Amino acid sequence: MADHTLEIRDLHVAVEGKEILKGVNLTIHTGETHALMGPNGSGKSTLSYTLMGHPKYEVTQGEILLDGESLLGLSPDERARKGLFLAMQYPVAVPGVTLYNFLRSAVSAVRGYTEAARKAGNNRLNAHLIPARAFRQEVNEELAKLKMDKAFLRRYLNEGFSGGEKKRAEILQMALLKPKFAVLDETDSGLDIDALRIVAEGVNRLQAELNLGLLVITHYQRILNYIVPDFVHIFYEGRIVQSGGASLVEKLEAEGYAWLEAEVA
Amino acid sequence: MAHDDLHKLKDQAQYDFTTEVDYAHTVRRGLGEDIVRELSAVKGEPPWMLAFRLKALETFLRMPMPTWGVDLSSLRFDEFYYYMKPVEQEARSWDDVPDSIKETFERLGIPEAERKFLAGVEAQLDSESVYSSLKEEWEKYGVIFVDMDTAVREYPDLVREHIGKVVPIADNKFAALNSAFWSGGSFVYVPPHVHVEIPLQAYFRINAQSLGQFERTIIIVDEGSDVHYIEGCTAPQYSTAALHTGVIEIFVKRGAHARYTTIQNWSTNVYNLVTQRAVVEEEGRMEWVDGNLGSGVTMKYPAVVLKGRKAHGEVLSIAFAGQDQYFDAGAKAIHLAPETSSVITSKSISKANGRSAFRGLVRINRGAQGAQAKVVCDALLLNPQARSDTYPYINVAEDEAQVEHEATVSRINEEQLFYLMSRGLSEADASALIVNGFLEPFVKELPMEYAVELNRLVQLQMEGSVG
Numbered sequence: 162m163a164d165h166t167l168e169i170r171d172l173h174v175a176v177e178g179k180e181i182l183k184g185v186n187l188t189i190h191t192g193e194t195h196a197l198m199g200p201n202g203s204g205k206s207t208l209s210y211t212l213m214g215h216p217k218y219e220v221t222q223g224e225i226l227l228d229g230e231s232l233l234g235l236s237p238d239e240r241a242r243k244g245l246f247l248a249m250q251y252p253v254a255v256p257g258v259t260l261y262n263f264l265r266s267a268v269s270a271v272r273g274y275t276e277a278a279r280k281a282g283n284n285r286l287n288a289h290l291i292p293a294r295a296f297r298q299e300v301n302e303e304l305a306k307l308k309m310d311k312a313f314l315r316r317y318l319n320e321g322f323s324g325g326e327k328k329r330a331e332i333l334q335m336a337l338l339k340p341k342f343a344v345l346d347e348t349d350s351g352l353d354i355d356a357l358r359i360v361a362e363g364v365n366r367l368q369a370e371l372n373l374g375l376l377v378i379t380h381y382q383r384i385l386n387y388i389v390p391d392f393v394h395i396f397y398e399g400r401i402v403q404s405g406g407a408s409l410v411e412k413l414e415a416e417g418y419a420w421l422e423a424e425v426a
Numbered sequence: 427m428a429h430d431d432l433h434k435l436k437d438q439a440q441y442d443f444t445t446e447v448d449y450a451h452t453v454r455r456g457l458g459e460d461i462v463r464e465l466s467a468v469k470g471e472p473p474w475m476l477a478f479r480l481k482a483l484e485t486f487l488r489m490p491m492p493t494w495g496v497d498l499s500s501l502r503f504d505e506f507y508y509y510m511k512p513v514e515q516e517a518r519s520w521d522d523v524p525d526s527i528k529e530t531f532e533r534l535g536i537p538e539a540e541r542k543f544l545a546g547v548e549a550q551l552d553s554e555s556v557y558s559s560l561k562e563e564w565e566k567y568g569v570i571f572v573d574m575d576t577a578v579r580e581y582p583d584l585v586r587e588h589i590g591k592v593v594p595i596a597d598n599k600f601a602a603l604n605s606a607f608w609s610g611g612s613f614v615y616v617p618p619h620v621h622v623e624i625p626l627q628a629y630f631r632i633n634a635q636s637l638g639q640f641e642r643t644i645i646i647v648d649e650g651s652d653v654h655y656i657e658g659c660t661a662p663q664y665s666t667a668a669l670h671t672g673v674i675e676i677f678v679k680r681g682a683h684a685r686y687t688t689i690q691n692w693s694t695n696v697y698n699l700v701t702q703r704a705v706v707e708e709e710g711r712m713e714w715v716d717g718n719l720g721s722g723v724t725m726k727y728p729a730v731v732l733k734g735r736k737a738h739g740e741v742l743s744i745a746f747a748g749q750d751q752y753f754d755a756g757a758k759a760i761h762l763a764p765e766t767s768s769v770i771t772s773k774s775i776s777k778a779n780g781r782s783a784f785r786g787l788v789r790i791n792r793g794a795q796g797a798q799a800k801v802v803c804d805a806l807l808l809n810p811q812a813r814s815d816t817y818p819y820i821n822v823a824e825d826e827a828q829v830e831h832e833a834t835v836s837r838i839n840e841e842q843l844f845y846l847m848s849r850g851l852s853e854a855d856a857s858a859l860i861v862n863g864f865l866e867p868f869v870k871e872l873p874m875e876y877a878v879e880l881n882r883l884v885q886l887q888m889e890g891s892v893g
């Protein structure tokens with residue numbers, strides 16, 4: 162499997178004129194798992210949205226490079242098609258759009274069916290979508306692995322989903338879109354221990370299958386018992402203030418984030 | 427359409443086709459008594475029908491133009507032909523159909539024969555034969571489903587008893603116009619306690635007439651019966667005639683249920699001014715499912731008159747106004763009896779400089795104790811120039827009645843768009859998905875094949891390649 166590199170260089174980001182990220186540096190290779198830990202409000206989600214190209218987050222300085230090429234000029238869908246995935250902290254509900262239709266559209270876009278049909282000028286009904294039969298089989302297999310009911314597919318995207326259902330649906334999307342790099346933003350929040358185990362198993366399996374580069378964002382260490390990081394970064398006030406191995410998690414667990422204030426100040 | 431099934435049916439039925447082709451006949455341009463007399467004579471109508479038409483013409487000429495709703499100031503009644511035999515329409519050549527319309531047919535994947543038919547190029551002889559085989563099935567149960575001209579010939583008493591009873595000649599100027607010049611449309615009668623399983627589709631009955639400018643449809647659902655009637659088609663109906671004024675009258679008898687589904691997608695040169703109304707008796711149910719995508723301007727307010735105790739009426743409508751389109755559409759619910767209930771749900775989308783207004787009337791008369799009415803209208807604006815207005819008219823004369831009204835106006839939500847785009851969907855595809863979701867409560871009421879086509883149409887409308 163080919164190796165890829167996602168590099169974040171001196172990234173500064175402002176939201177509504179206010180600087181939130183203040184020089185983030187981080188390099189992730191496929192196959193690696195990085196944990197990013199930090200207190201609430203430190204800018205972790207800002208980093209994940211910025212990576213994915215949310216229009217509200219303005220990059221004022223620095224670079225995001227995928228295999229040396231800048232992603233900054235690309236729209237979120239172009240980034241997704243280049244192999245980036247963000248499992249969101251707060252997945253948005255889209256009323257009236259069934260999970261099935263959404264997944265089929267997304268997979269068709271990321272795997273190139275949509276563009277191929279458009280290029281060929283093929284405007285027949287459903288020409289832009291992955292064939293239904295093969296897709297349904299694939300979805301059903303992934304659902305089974307994540308212990309999700311098939312009836313789920315008929316529900317409207319994230320509408321009325323419980324916290325745990327939303328997070329599982331995010332991982333289901335990741336499984337189908339097969340990215341190179343995935344950011345999991347607080348995927349553990351809202352999950353009970355059984356659901357956490359299932360989701361973590363799913364992530365580990367996908368990492369093995371796809372040689373994923375993973376950035377696991379969390380402010381608890383709980384999920385890191387199941388998804389074991391190669392690198393741990395501590396995030397504070399818009400920057401990575403310390404990096405190390407898995408042992409850093411234990412230090413955080415024992416001492417909390419309070420010591421950071423003294424250290425950074 | 428379920429094309430495959432349709433073609434199978436056509437194959438089976440192609441040998442029992444027997445219809446004489448009529449001679450072409452066009453009256454002069456403009457309107458007048460001479461034209462009414464001539465068209466009635468050509469159709470070989472009985473004197474009472476001619477009298478009805480003449481009275482309607484006189485009423486039409488007397489009535490003022492509506493001063494509210496869409497702008498009709500450029501409508502010139504003298505510019506139109508008021509009667510054209512189907513043969514006349516057939517004479518138009520496929521080459522005369524604009525490329526944009528042909529391309530849309532292509533994109534919708536509509537078979538050649540059907541395209542020509544929809545474009546008004548040739549009468550659909552094939553569908554006529556499909557109709558005749560279905561007709562046998564209905565006739566077993568005493569169901570009548572014929573075009574209105576046939577009905578006047580074969581069931582004159584039934585027609586005479588019902589025409590103009592739900593929508594009187596003088597209801598509005600366009601109803602009067604239709605009453606004077608009507609041509610084509612369907613006549614449906616369902617005897618007591620018959621459940622018609624397959625929806626009656628005008629498509630099967632259609633000849634070029636029913637795509638005409640002035641269709642008149644009468645549907646009578648007798649006690650305890652059930653019918654679903656589907657008019658129109660999601661494919662653009664290209665029309666050289668720029669004025670369409672239909673009148674639909676529905677009688678829902680005690681304990682009966684009727685649903686009328688229509689999706690209009692007239693080309694954007696068309697004025698679409700339609701009067702649709704149903705009278706519902708005790709414990710009857712009426713549902714209008716009404717989609718508006720085409721036409722330049724539309725005025726249309728499907729109405730339910732709830733006449734008997736516990737009668738129920740619903741109007742579920744969507745309107746998608748694109749570039750240069752202006753819709754003034756809505757619904758009316760008139761509660762005349764106790765414990766009647768109505769639900770009006772309207773969804774409108776406006777794009778580019780498109781304008782879509784919802785006009786909803788709920789009237790609860792004194793004596794309609796325990797009546798309940800609910801109006802929900804949601805508007806979605808796709809860009810800053812698009813416009814949406816809501817005009818609710820609520821008129822309650824009964825203390826023991828309940829009316830709920832909710833209205834929302836929204837724009838495409840940036841977070842939804844980002845979410846979908848982060849999954850690889852282009853901005854256009856993501857927007858189309860959000861719009862389809864917005865319309866889902868409507869779409870899920872449609873038969874499968876219509877639902878598929880509607881989603882597709884919405885996508886085309888989003889890309890701006892239709893209309």
Ligand SMILES: Nc1ncnc2c1ncn2[C@@H]1O[C@H](COP(=O)(O)OP(=O)(O)O)[C@@H](O)[C@H]1O
Nearest residue numbers: 176177181200201202203204205206207208217
């Ligand atoms: N879309 C936004 N609009 C306004 N402020 C925002 C937005 N996103 C983040 N912020 C602000 O940026 C800071 C960091 O937030 P966030 O990135 O969500 O932190 P974390 O994920 O670490 O809890 C907070 O002060 C938050 O209020």
Ligand SMILES: [Mg+2]
Nearest residue numbers: 205206250347
């Ligand atoms: Mg966060």
